[in-house]
Amino acid sequence: MIIVFRNITFLFIFALLLSCEDPAPIEIVNEEEEVEVEIINPQPNSIVITGYDSTGITDEIPENESVISVSGIKNTINNVTYYKGYGEAVFFDTTKPVFIAPERRIGFATLDFGSVKFGSVTANVEPYILRYRENYIIKDTLLGVKHTINYERVLLPQQNNFPYNKNVNIEFKSQQGRSSLMTIRLPKEIKADIQVTGSRLQNNLKITLTWENDGNSSPISGIKTEEIIVGGILESRDELIPLFRLSRFNSNRFVLSNSFVEDVLSSGEYDFIVFTFLRKIRKSNSTSTLGDVHFASQSIHNIWIKI
Secondary structure, three states: EEEEEEEEEEEEEEOOOOOOOOOOOOEOOOOEEEEEEEEEEOOOOOOEEHHHHHHHHOOOOOOOOOOEEEEEEEEEEOOOEEEEEEEEEEEEEEEEEEEEEEEEEEEEEEEEOEEEOOOOOOOOEEEEEEEEOOOOEEEEEEEEEEEEEEEOOOOOOOOOOOOOOOEEEEEEEEEEEEEEEEEEEEOOOOOOOEEEEEOOOOOOOOOEEEEEEOOOOOOOOEEEEEEEEEEHHHHOEEEEEEEEEEEOOOHHHHHHHHEHHHHHHHOOOOEEEEEEEEEEEEEEEEEOOOOEEEEEEEEEEEEEEEE
């Protein structure tokens, strides 16, 4: 569900929860002319667990034969920032869907493609495990393998040589010896900040979100977007749930009201609000070796706020 607001100061989102009761309005204080708000996951008990805190990907189950992603990730918790990077290549066999019940598909089996290199580094082959819920119980299932690389050893705040705003060559070599070389462009690093004023007790809490502009840089190919995902940590499950996606901003500043916290995230389950700032580039391609490929490169800054 997507709602676009224009030229008003107080914005109300009516979350269409699957409930017998009418949903309460969620108030957002917006000092821009326009913003788009999408409800990502109004149900904490939805089937597939996204794990978007580590990869930043909250898209639906991919329909492409191959999905390649590279992410530079920062996590700020209690004013301390942790840096890491991650690359992943997954080759889906869309002829082999995986169901947990009739008409309840959770994904596709994957293929062991061969070898993948991100730049000069050969990716590790690891199990591709999908976590999901069935009858309120968290389970997992092995769908095949994925090719991954971690940039943790080289992604340091003092000498940040993660390839932001640069091209990364990705080389694929199938088990039959066929090779392909593709290039993915990484966005400029996103740098975000959050200021909290007022208090929940006095009903005047405001959360101001700001992030550094990217200088209007454009990728050579692909579609570049910026968005903020608002999520909550389920205290009883240690699980991060994406709730809303905010996008199509007119500026790099956005303000959330006290009622946003009270009406959405203070149900007793959430211990932290997590704001995920995303700057990403998406593109699709098709090759004889890989078939349909979806590329995703992103700069991610997660900021955790205790509520």
